[in-house]
Amino acid sequence: MAGHSKWANIQHRKGRQDAKRGQVFTRLIKEITVAAKMGGGDVNMNPRLRLAIDKGLAANMPKDNIQRAVDRGTGNLEGVDYAETRYEGYGLNGAAIMVDCLTDNKVRTVADVRHAFAKYGGNMGTDGCVSFQFKHCGYLIFAPGTNEDALMEAALEAGADDVVTNDDGSIEVITPPYEYVGIKDTLEAAGFKAEMGEVTMKPLAETEIVGDDVAKMQKLLDALESLDDVQEVYTTAVMDEE
Numbered sequence: 144m145a146g147h148s149k150w151a152n153i154q155h156r157k158g159r160q161d162a163k164r165g166q167v168f169t170r171l172i173k174e175i176t177v178a179a180k181m182g183g184g185d186v187n188m189n190p191r192l193r194l195a196i197d198k199g200l201a202a203n204m205p206k207d208n209i210q211r212a213v214d215r216g217t218g219n220l221e222g223v224d225y226a227e228t229r230y231e232g233y234g235l236n237g238a239a240i241m242v243d244c245l246t247d248n249k250v251r252t253v254a255d256v257r258h259a260f261a262k263y264g265g266n267m268g269t270d271g272c273v274s275f276q277f278k279h280c281g282y283l284i285f286a287p288g289t290n291e292d293a294l295m296e297a298a299l300e301a302g303a304d305d306v307v308t309n310d311d312g313s314i315e316v317i318t319p320p321y322e323y324v325g326i327k328d329t330l331e332a333a334g335f336k337a338e339m340g341e342v343t344m345k346p347l348a349e350t351e352i353v354g355d356d357v358a359k360m361q362k363l364l365d366a367l368e369s370l371d372d373v374q375e376v377y378t379t380a381v382m383d384e385e
Contacts, residue, residue, distance in 0.1 A: 284339050
């Protein structure tokens with residue numbers, strides 16, 4: 144993958160995420176509820192819940208909404224019982240796609256996901272067919288021009304797993320998934336503010352999509368992301384916008 148595309152692709156993806164803010168609260172409430180159900184309502188004992196709440200606060204979600212979601216998860220309030228499920232498949236050029244869902248009706252969800260794959264040129268696969276191509280981790284990316292040596296020293300001292308400098312000058316910091324928030328805060332305190340960051344399933348390798356396939360692949364990803372039960376869509380695809 145040409146290094147010059149890395150930063151452009153990150154900016155493009157960030158713009159698309161910003162345009163979908165209307166879906167964010169619903170998905171975060173589901174995640175907070177499930178995290179509290181799985182690990183309890185104490186953020187000091189439940190790193191998944193802490194991460195979900197931090198994401199909610201970063202998205203300006205009212206604290207009352209967050210607390211109600213926690214209370215539903217711990218059983219203090221009645222609520223829908225969501226189940227976690229993951230679907231895997233392939234898009235254009237064999238690009239791997241992983242779809243994480245929270246649902247109260249698995250029959251409906253699998254039908255919706257399978258339909259989206261089939262309608263937009265993808266192919267839904269079996270459990271485990273592509274998950275080995277991703278790593279669960281925290282991910283921070285810093286703009287070209289960031290002091291590489293200083294950032295690397297600060298990141299590794301804070302507990303990051305790796306620091307990668309791309310051909311275009313952007314720098315990626317990879318963290319353990321549930322230490323992401325602490326490392327991000329430490330780096331910000333040291334003067335390093337990431338352009339984008341998240342806990343994600345990071346591709347171990349990328350699949351370049353070019354030409355007419357870019358629009359086709361984007362339609363497939365958009366169709367999957369628009370489904371009500373879908374929380375996250377991960378892919379090895381990198382689209383060349385040029």
